[in-house]
Amino acid sequence: MDQKLQFPADKNAGAPKIRPAISWMDAGVGLAILAAFVLIAFNIYSNMTAAGIRPGFGFLAQQAGFDLSESVIPYDAADSYLRAILAGLANTIAVAAASLVIACIIGLLIGLLSVSTAPLARLFALAYVELFRNLPKILVLLVIFVAAVNGLPTIRQALTVGPLTISNRAIYLPWLSDDPGNTLWLTASLLVAPPFLWLWMRRVARRQALTGRRGPAIAVAFAIALGIPAALAFVLDAPLTLSWPHLAGFSVEGGITLSIQFCTVAVSLGLYHGAQIAEVLRGGIEAVPDGQIEAANALGLRRGQVTRLIVVPQVLRTVVPPLNNQFANLLKNTSISIAVGYSDLMSVAGTAINQTFRPLETMLITMSIYLVLCLMVTGALNHWNARIRGREGRSAT
């Protein structure tokens, strides 16, 4: 009995033993898992039928009948539960993207401060990181939400800061006016420019591999990114007019609206994960040996070159795996937005559970979606990481 389990290193040790195809323990484990599932399924079935509900996913096609606080994709209460869940998913992705941008900016700033030569700046960065590492994210969110709702002016006295209109209900931004020409131009630019950019970057990579020179890579990329939309605007004759938010009665019309719930979730998660990203960056930058920078200086590289060619590639190598973890955590942490009433995936799921009393089906769907999203984020970053490492491997041979 004691000798049955085996360690990884024993695998190749000693003479090959004859083993049954399936060990007794495995058969037992399989049976136990199966029995547990059958028992649970039976209990769930009898409990749900006792409550007059037939288990199944048919309810997804029924009319949801509840409103969302806001939605990135078109949605209204007459739509189906499936549509409501998709709207929640879109909201989750939107708020995750916004938080990610804020977190990266804050993380970069604080991370650079924490390795700067100015002691006071380092102290400031340390205080920031320690503060947010020792507070629960939900507390950060609740404080910022209460501060925004109580501290910002009502919609009648909305503040105007540059292009922004800020009230305690929402933040309004000017946006392309609702004109078919504008929509066509935006869609066309988003469809046409990226493939050209991709082709150009591939060409640069080939050229660098062949000749060791990159040429004007960044300048041409900018020219493509700006030139194609400009050309398309000319060709399609898009009006490109902006719609400015303005007060109309008791609400603001025009522009796009970012609800205060969306903004507080994005800012809280941005501040919270910014501290963690800063810590990751600090670790990565401090891990670059001084000798590397001294050697680069001795070779006569300029300061910008040292940063771009010596420091950044090595920092990237060490920070990508922990950053990967951070991005996945950020995505999962958007589920706290239910606490301030932002209609993300989790909050739609919560409403659906209350209305249908189908927690099993709803949670299965919700958890699968989160799992797939997380796997996609980590998968994409792992792929990138493998490419960075692969490049290093090639250059070494």
Place this chain on the structure above:
Amino acid sequence: MSAAPTLERLSRNAARAWLGRHASRPGSSLLSLASATLALYLAWIVLDWLFLSAPPPWAAASSCAGAAGACWPFWMEKSRFILFGTYPFDQQWRPLLASLVLIALSVATGRMAVSGRWPDMRLLAVTWLCGMAASFLLMGGGVFGLAPVDATRWNGLPILLILSTIALALALPVGVLLALARYQTRHPLLRRASGAYVEIMRGVPMVTLLFVGVFVLPLTLPKGMAIEPITAVLVALVFFHAAYFAEDVRSGLMSLPAGQHEAASALGLGFWQTVRLVLLPQSIERAMPALVNSTIGAYKDTSLVVILGLHDLSATARMAFSDVAWGNQALEAYVFVGLWFLLSCSYLSWIGRRLATRGAAGRSRSTRNSD
């Protein structure tokens, strides 16, 4: 007599060096200046809010209405409510005692981890189990002449401590078993099953697990059996945290050199003996900083139970400022909760740092010895 010119020269040299340092790096000096200004400004805001424009603690509640600073009367009046919530007022020594028991157990365990001197593990486990039982009995009552108190009235600090310390204490053994199941190779199904479990748990948000605990778990019980929300949440938290602990312990196991279990099997130790005497003591020692990190994360995340309607500290804080008389004191209420978390998490991070430096020192010593 002769000291004066030397001193003068010294100070002149120091001043020149100081000037030279700053003139050669103007960016850095500007950054220092900017951070100092910002830090002073923030410190001034905090000082002003806390003391200068704040009404004194003994002032009447009405004096907070026009004051720009912190409302000290609110803290005087509501601190006890934030800590224990709606628990019957004359019985509040019970949640206090339950909290103290759990804090004492946690601090004692933390001290053992820092000193590296562990008592018999069975004794520690029994003490923890007794502490958990005692805290539940104290809170719930119904025995030893204690008046029964419904679980919906368990609020504030004791809920936070019960859900964090008890869930973590129970999750650690489960996590160790999961890590061992994923580490061994003889039983591929066991290995796959535990691997899949750990990866799924780590791929979903904790809030979804809490929903599963509160809404799905009751459905899976036989007809007629009911489960309190707090117990359901506790079960969900144990299963969730166990997956994170499992990964930490497994990384500790993977970092052990193969010679360890080869030597153990050469000595004729069986699997469980090898695990208990050779592998776990070393791998847990190596995994300690990661385990402490997971513990801090899990402890902070316990406050997410507020989403499920369990009243931990952030919920009692909200209840405290929902009182009409104290409607504008939201910030004060949350600052109180934030201070508790800052203090307790700083203690945990301090343990983590001590363990990390000790672990690094220990490993460098052992490599020196083996050289």
